[in-house]
Amino acid sequence: MVSISAVTMLLLAIFFATMLAIADKKLRVEEDPMIEKVNELLPQANCAACGFASCHNFAEALATGETDDPTLCRVASQEEVEEVGCLLDIEVGKILDVKARILCGGGDKEAKNKGVYSGVEDCVAASLLGGGQKVCGYGCLGFGTCVRSCPFDAMFMDDNGLPRIIDEKCTGCGICVGNCPKNIIELLAPKQEYYVKCSSKDKGGVSRKACDVSCIGCQKCVKECESDAFIFENNLAKIDTEKCTNLGKCFEVCPTKCIIKTNKLEKIGKGVA
Numbered sequence: 724m725v726s727i728s729a730v731t732m733l734l735l736a737i738f739f740a741t742m743l744a745i746a747d748k749k750l751r752v753e754e755d756p757m758i759e760k761v762n763e764l765l766p767q768a769n770c771a772a773c774g775f776a777s778c779h780n781f782a783e784a785l786a787t788g789e790t791d792d793p794t795l796c797r798v799a800s801q802e803e804v805e806e807v808g809c810l811l812d813i814e815v816g817k818i819l820d821v822k823a824r825i826l827c828g829g830g831d832k833e834a835k836n837k838g839v840y841s842g843v844e845d846c847v848a849a850s851l852l853g854g855g856q857k858v859c860g861y862g863c864l865g866f867g868t869c870v871r872s873c874p875f876d877a878m879f880m881d882d883n884g885l886p887r888i889i890d891e892k893c894t895g896c897g898i899c900v901g902n903c904p905k906n907i908i909e910l911l912a913p914k915q916e917y918y919v920k921c922s923s924k925d926k927g928g929v930s931r932k933a934c935d936v937s938c939i940g941c942q943k944c945v946k947e948c949e950s951d952a953f954i955f956e957n958n959l960a961k962i963d964t965e966k967c968t969n970l971g972k973c974f975e976v977c978p979t980k981c982i983i984k985t986n987k988l989e990k991i992g993k994g995v996a
Contacts, residue, residue: 757786757811764807766798770874772896773797785811794818797896798875821895821910823877823888827863828920828981829934830883834862850904859933861923863907869899913985916969917962919944920983924957936981944973944982 762782773795775781784790791813793804801818808815840849840856846868849855855864865884877892878899886899890913900908907922919938923930927939938959945953945960952966953973962973974982 755786758783760810761786761807764799764803764810765796766803768798768874770798770894770896770898772874772894772898792816797894819895820912820914822890822893822913823895823897823899823908824911824918825863825886825888825908826918826920826922827861827885827905827907828936828983829857829859829862830865830881830885832883833935834859835933840864847902847904855905857933859923859925859930859937861905861907861925862934863905869903869908872898872902874898912964914969915962915964915967916985917967917971917974917982918985919960919962919981921959921981924959926958930958931979936979938981939979941978943976943978947972947976 758779759782762779765778765782767778769777771777773781775784778796781790781796785793785807791811793799793807793811793813793815794817796804797818799807799818804818805815835858836856837858838856840852842848842852844866846855846864846866849864849866854860857864863885865880867880867886869886870878870880874896875892875894877889877894878886879889881887895910897910900906900910905922911918921930921934921936921938923934923937925933925937927941930937931939940955940958940960942955942960945955949970949972950966950968952963952968954961954963971984974984
């Protein structure tokens with residue numbers, strides 16, 4: 724009886740194995756070899772900053788024509804994306820050189836709190852509770868959600884409760900931008916030496932009470948700029964990167980010192996924003 728059962732099980736195993744082999748051969752979907760060729764040229768960071776789940780998915784999208792822009796990959800070099808373009812016979816533009824910048828200088832020392840937050844140390848969670856613990860409704864909450872989201876370890880929290888960017892590691896992928904509930908992170912060209920490190924749209928009197936280094940809307944920077952590079956909207960000054968010539972007069976006249984010079988920050992420490 725035992726031997727018959729064993730033989731029966733063996734025959735069944737052989738039968739099902741044969742059926743699976745036939746099904747695999749008949750139903751197999753052959754992958755376009757071009758996908759693998761493109762994938763081999765990608766950096767395999769799998770950061771999803773390109774909008775696709777992985778480098779392989781991005782390679783598939785490029786090979787099948789779903790997208791024709793290799794520069795969506797923020798990790799690849801110009802040479803690498805041009806190799807992809809050559810392989811696929813598509814025109815490739817220049818990779819936009821940008822770095823993340825934190826547009827808020829209101830850390831623990833400068834920004835006033837309206838209460839004590841004792842929940843999960845996450846900016847999104849804190850923001851859901853009345854906008855967070857800061858008096859300024861536009862400022863950084865300081866719980867490091869952006870830092871934890873960075874796939875390249877290009878951010879860290881400083882001793883003042885603010886995130887900083889390590890330019891040498893930042894790829895400009897923008898993942899931190901999408902993870903900030905206050906929308907205070909922007910991608911700016913590193914050639915721009917000056918930027919307004921504030922996002923408050925409150926009137927000057929209100930913003931000054933909330934933070935010592937806020938933009939108070941005095942427009943001294945606007946008046947001093949010889950390049951006409953300032954945009955003043957919603958009580959907040961911003962610099963037009965296309966017009967800015969880095970003369971630095973705005974930096975000198977700002978009464979609250981909310982206009983930042985990046986190369987000065989580089990001398991202070993490893994973070995620049």
